[in-house]
Amino acid sequence: MANELSKGQLVARGLLSQNPVFKLALSMCPAVGMSTSIKTGLMLGVAVLFVQVFSSLTISLFKNWIHPRIRIPTYTLTIATWVTVIDLVLSAAFPAAYAEMGIFIKLIVAFAIITMRLEMFACKETVSDSLFDAVGMGLGFMFGMVTIGFVRELLGSGMVFGYDLLGFKPLLFFILPCAGFFVVGLMMAFFNWIEAKYRDAREQKS
Amino acid sequence: MSNAAFKDITSIVIRLTVTCLLAGLIMGWAFILTHEGKEKNEQLRDEKVMYSILGYDKSNPAPATMAMHTIYRYVLTNGDSQSIGYLLPIGEKYGVVELDLGGQFVRQIPVDAVASKLRNEGERNSVMQQAVGNQTEIRYADSMIIVTNAGERTAYILDGKYPGFKTTIRVKMALDAQFSMLGFEVLEHEEDPGLGAEIVEKYFRGQFEGKSFEQLKSAKVIREDMPDDYRAALTGKITGKEAAEIRQKHVGDDIYALTGATISSRSVLNGNQAMVSKFHHRMTVLDEAIKAQGIQTPF
Numbered sequence: 001m002a003n004e005l006s007k008g009q010l011v012a013r014g015l016l017s018q019n020p021v022f023k024l025a026l027s028m029c030p031a032v033g034m035s036t037s038i039k040t041g042l043m044l045g046v047a048v049l050f051v052q053v054f055s056s057l058t059i060s061l062f063k064n065w066i067h068p069r070i071r072i073p074t075y076t077l078t079i080a081t082w083v084t085v086i087d088l089v090l091s092a093a094f095p096a097a098y099a100e101m102g103i104f105i106k107l108i109v110a111f112a113i114i115t116m117r118l119e120m121f122a123c124k125e126t127v128s129d130s131l132f133d134a135v136g137m138g139l140g141f142m143f144g145m146v147t148i149g150f151v152r153e154l155l156g157s158g159m160v161f162g163y164d165l166l167g168f169k170p171l172l173f174f175i176l177p178c179a180g181f182f183v184v185g186l187m188m189a190f191f192n193w194i195e196a197k198y199r200d201a202r203e204q205k206s
Numbered sequence: 207m208s209n210a211a212f213k214d215i216t217s218i219v220i221r222l223t224v225t226c227l228l229a230g231l232i233m234g235w236a237f238i239l240t241h242e243g244k245e246k247n248e249q250l251r252d253e254k255v256m257y258s259i260l261g262y263d264k265s266n267p268a269p270a271t272m273a274m275h276t277i278y279r280y281v282l283t284n285g286d287s288q289s290i291g292y293l294l295p296i297g298e299k300y301g302v303v304e305l306d307l308g309g310q311f312v313r314q315i316p317v318d319a320v321a322s323k324l325r326n327e328g329e330r331n332s333v334m335q336q337a338v339g340n341q342t343e344i345r346y347a348d349s350m351i352i353v354t355n356a357g358e359r360t361a362y363i364l365d366g367k368y369p370g371f372k373t374t375i376r377v378k379m380a381l382d383a384q385f386s387m388l389g390f391e392v393l394e395h396e397e398d399p400g401l402g403a404e405i406v407e408k409y410f411r412g413q414f415e416g417k418s419f420e421q422l423k424s425a426k427v428i429r430e431d432m433p434d435d436y437r438a439a440l441t442g443k444i445t446g447k448e449a450a451e452i453r454q455k456h457v458g459d460d461i462y463a464l465t466g467a468t469i470s471s472r473s474v475l476n477g478n479q480a481m482v483s484k485f486h487h488r489m490t491v492l493d494e495a496i497k498a499q500g501i502q503t504p505f
Contacts, residue, residue, distance in 0.1 A: 078225075095248075
């Protein structure tokens with residue numbers, strides 16, 4: 001059951017046209033809850049990328065042995081296993097980073113985007129295609145988290161990547177969880193607008 | 207039940223079992239590989255935090271004559287009566303000093319153990335159980351560290367946790383011999399990022415440093431802007447002697463609340479106050495007992 005997309009297209013799809021945060025609107029809880037700064041967004045994005053890649057590879061390797069009636073429990077188990085492994089490895093190898101993001105990592109088990117990619121893609125496609133799809137989706141999620149984090153950090157605490165850029169806090173509101181929805185909504189509108197422009201330009205050419 | 211359905215169920219059960227076993231194997235293997243490193247990291251972090259709140263770092267290392275003595279506090283229950291058992295260094299070894307709830311000395315039991323062995327909770331509990339006898343139920347309460355320099359008591363380090371805005375805040379705190387605050391470090395918390403999470407920042411924690419026992423006890427949280435010079439001194443924009451002078455000027459101030467996180471600020475102040483005053487009481491009682499009984503402690 002091969003798909004027509006090339007490896008590059010698979011990665012680009014996750015980043016842009018099917019970005020998990022802005023296009024698929026999946027995993028909105030972390031997108032809203034943990035994107036208060038670029039740093040937390042980036043760290044969570046990296047962790048999700050690893051979990052997504054490992055889980056997709058596992059499921060796509062074992063897809064022929066998974067009973068169709070227990071797909072979802074199997075996915076959950078797989079994701080939970082990899083999250084635990086990454087949690088343990090991080091705590092041993094990078095204690096400084098783990099101290100900051102430890103509580104977020106365990107939540108990755110419940111991220112919709114990972115289960116969704118396993119169900120939609122990894123359980124049907126080849127191992128290498130799944131790998132590229134997982135990388136694309138992981139990077140797309142990371143990209144989404146970082147951009148939201150950038151806007152919220154700049155407007156909420158006047159900083160970029162922890163450096164005080166403005167010297168004052170423009171709008172405290174942007175740090176609060178509810179502002180996450182506003183930022184995500186505005187970003188979605190922005191990306192849709194860009195896509196529409198791009199499509200128009202292409203149609204005019206042809 | 208039809209044969210097909212039975213086959214289906216058996217297959218599901220077998221597959222799920224195998225998946226679980228595999229998952230367990232992978233997780234167990236990862237745990238074994240990382241366990242040692244994790245514990246070592248935690249111990250290293252603990253030590254680093256301890257030195258940093260005492261004011262020592264690489265450029266200002268702790269003196270070689272400095273020593274740390276750990277005291278473990280246990281609640282002992284024997285039938286209806288409760289008492290407090292302190293497992294503390296006596297002479298070269300450790301011993302248990304038992305005090306009743308009123309602070310009166312009950313008994314002293316020598317224990318054959320060294321400090322490194324007691325760091326492990328399981329071994330420590332069995333040592334304690336052996337010392338007080340099997341009829342007494344023991345429950346570990348907390349531990350504190352007495353820091354000495356050449357036999358002279360210089361500081362106390364205590365661990366504690368108290369409720370924050372959302373969940374508990376776990377801290378490590380250092381007091382000097384007169385129970386003034388040397389500083390504290392937030393080890394764990396789940397306050398809101400950007401708001402209550404600012405309790406870990408130097409400009410908030412720094413306000414507590416140098417406050418005497420009385421100053422801390424009477425301090426309140428106030429919702430006023432922190433004076434500019436004080437903020438500059440706490441964040442390190444002003445350094446050296448000048449900063450020390452500014453901090454000295456403001457040391458008797460109340461605690462300036464974090465913007466948008468008055469409750470978190472208040473939780474930290476109340477928690478710290480409770481920790482210090484409880485510790486002050488315990489230490490005074492224990493010291494009296496040690497002195498009255500002539501117990502030879504290294505601190």
